[in-house]
Amino acid sequence: MPWSIDEGRVMPFLTADDRRNVMAVLWSRLQKDSTESPEETSAELLTAGLPGTFARSPSGKFKDFKEGKDGKDGKDGKDSKDSKDGKEGKDSKEWKDLKDGKDLKDLKDGKEFKDTKDYGKDTKDTKDGKDRWDRADPGVGVPTTRFPNDTPSGSPVGPPGAEYPPDRRTKDGNPADGHPDDAEWARAAATGRTGHDPEDVAATLRASRINRYLRLSGVVI
């Protein structure tokens, strides 16, 4: 027998705002019961909820809700601002950029790849031997299915510039771009210790962007 949901009966249980933030509603009750001190909404905890931590934290989001980062709590907005102000150092700026979508914008504008001078520069860098550093850059995702990275026009469906992950472009010829781990990696490259030796695998992985990202979220166990 057909049945139906009478939304007229269901909807009044929650306001429209609550319906959009039902997780926050649920968590707000949990928060009241918690003995957690305000100091726990630290920068370290904020980073634990960044993208990519969902499996460990069903969410970053739920943690965020717990901290009241649902936009309703001005205090938490302050915490977030502190985090972006650089109190966490350069990594914090990275996350701010990520949130601002700056990298995304860079990825899409494709300006660098429309500029023939950049291609020339790229070639020059290769001749200079810098491409060894580039290719070994542990922060660049390389598809194991071996997509043709050298196709000038790239994927016919990908956004312009997507053929080259953004941090490759930003790091070209500039190993000391402010990231301590980049400098560490540059030293490794200079000494030929770029992860080709099994003994250096850990060092290579440790210097990679993804490991830096994971460390910000805490050790994965």
Added chain:
Amino acid sequence: MTTETDAAATASHPPTARTTPTPSTTPTPTPSTTTGLTSALTEDDLLIVAEPDDAVASFVAEYLDEVGRRAVVLDPFHAAQLFTVAVSGGSALVTPRVPMLLRIPPPPVVSAGARHDAQFQYQECVAQLWAAAALTDLPVVNRPSVVAFGTAVSGSAARTDLAAGQPVSSVEVFSSTYPDPARQTDEAWWVQDTVTRQTTRWPQPPAAGGPFRARWSAADPVFEVVVVLAGAAWRCTTAEIDDLDLPGRSLAVVERLGLTLAALIWRVGDDGASAHLVDVDPFPGLDMVRMTWLGLGPHLLAVLFPGSAA
């Protein structure tokens, strides 16, 4: 069984939809027009079910816009009300017919003091969405199974290991009180507060008061992340660990867990000779997605729109 939604009620609560503009000169819809847009979804569009502030959802929606397709982002509540599921003569019909990308984290652990109304409404919407996503004949990324909405991924890493057919790399302890280590099997005993997700090395306790999850690991572990989508896998680093065949092992794990898209975190030994699965994330964050987007983006299009020339 037929499930119907009340269109009038939906209209009175405009959905929190974010839509990408169509390739033509159609202006960006305002919330008051999103109901009409979502009702007109077709199999050439994409419905992304995610929280309104989900960065990956926005990223994918913009990408689809660039390739001339439309994506609509709806939260679980409004996505559930979008669908009608009818079962007749042993077959199911889900309307509208639209491919889906699900990014729905599991609900929080609800205490006795939580609002039952909110819990009830969430569960009802998830149930409806579960039915629609499981029964539609169009592609669904991370389609729920008949067993569980979130497939076989568990909050327990050891349990996920078992479900994935992987060896359990360490004992895993869940405790309401700070757990001290027993027999040492690795370098460090790590304790995670399951509420804040903060992880600290024993004997330093996390700032919060638990409950806790604890496992053995290295003192300074290193990881490789493999993002998997429907039979293809991409690593996030270029470290020379091809011998470990992490992409191949990740594909096998994802298949066993019933996932379409996931990021798998492998702890790699210092000598690069071994790797143990430590985490499976069905909702990879923007960082991981972007690191593998070169292959992931086009493959996502091929998975969602198999009939079109990508």
